[in-house]
Amino acid sequence: MSEEMDRKMRELMGRMVDMTPEAPPFPEEMVTLVPARHRPAPRPALVFAGAALLVLAIALPLFLLGGGTGVDPAVTTVPVPVPTTTVPDTGTTAVPELQVTMPVVVYLTQDPENSLRGNPALVPVATLGSAPEGQPASLAALRALLDPALTPPPGLDDTIPDEVAVLGVTEDGDTITVDMNQAFLAGAGSGFLGDVTMLNQLIYTATQGNPEVGVVFTVEGQAPGPYGSEGILLDTAFTRDYYRDEEINSVIVTTPVGPESTEISGVARVFEATVSLEIRDAAGEVVGSQFTMVTCGSGCWGEFTFQLDPALLEPGGQVRVFWNSPEDGDPSDVVTVPIPESEDGLWDLSP
């Protein structure tokens, strides 16, 4: 029976492969061996040498021709050996920092299903991050979130441009100071809501160890200038609830889900303080559902927690948290948390 099934599976795949189209051509955008934004900076000495050669190559003929008479520098073509930008900087004198790798939570985004206000949802995802020994875990989390190669799991998104980077994190009682690079000030590049969502991603990720504290942003160690498309002033400590009422989905999940999870929690501001949960398997079929009360009624934010049965959590499946519309009972503002393949519940966010 098993051999017969194997034979049929093999035949099925064979018929599937028979439909394979021609391989696509090598696209033009792939020609660059090293993408511009990741290209290592040229070594200063080589740049200087290249520039000196260039000046010499242009100036020498001009000098020999008597001050350049009759020579148009604009059309002078001199084969100058320009230093390549792909030369690796070996940096043999630097002492490598000891990096500590740890599980962290990063907050990605999602367009919630049946959203009443059209605000994006935040979705927590567990992954591995690293930071130099002695540095706070929030730095490792922010580094993981801001890794340009970050590839969100299916159904999730990321508003933060690749150029944005975190330079350092210091934790001091009630605040976490997050030092960003200059690219941060440009925001998400998709308008006010995108800018705020990017801030929320950073704030929620930075405060995962202590959700009550505020985040103070600096840029290269200085007080930041106006942020984003509308010049938001970053002159305060931003807590998780700062941009919660108008710019985020009414259900916020704050615990990631893995195949072994036993609990999922968050905050919500929903009708009659009731949130529902649905577990779907990898094929999208509902395998479990429940509802619970939020700690605060309509018009205010309250906390919720669901107990999960890990037996229902299939890798590749989903946990959906939502509230039911008073009009038709339909799930509204649905947050869909994907379940990773790994048994430890960590996502590999590399491509």
Place this chain on the structure above:
Amino acid sequence: MLRLHWVALSATPCTCDVAELPEPVTQYRSRLRHTTMITVMGVMNNEELYRLHAIELTRYATGLVGPFDAADVVTDACIKAFESRNWHEVSNRRAYLYKTVLSVANDHHRRSMARRLREMKTATPESMPAPDIDVDVLEAVNRLSVQQRAAVYLTYWEDLTPQHVAERMGVSVGSVKRHLARARKRLGELLT
């Protein structure tokens, strides 16, 4: 001839297993008998690498998302891989490309395969699918998640062991076995 070079393990750390290398490299295996590990990092450019693997990746993508979108998935996956910050540190680029195709296919299939099938069912005679499109097979495969399709393809088409399927997919061996068991169950009624 492909411009392939190799460096012995003693000269360059972080290499890939000879068994994982594509044929154009392994045909020089006899010259590598003094070392079991080599590297091709940085010596084969993206275009050469693409030409080497495009056909097998397209075949794999067809197993994951069907024939209509396979080329798009391969193109998107390769761009994504080549643009990755880690690309130049990847030791086994073929495996990395396979994982990226799976990742892109995961995002892609939700909206695509089912929609294509719906379109076919409502197609007018003029817009019927090409004769080489096997609708029954697509409908059967559509019952599986992308992860299950990957496990089935790599197991039954590429004849890889669960260990190698797990490495190719970037998941545990246990996950591969679960995917295969669920795939067999889902397809059981259809195929028996």
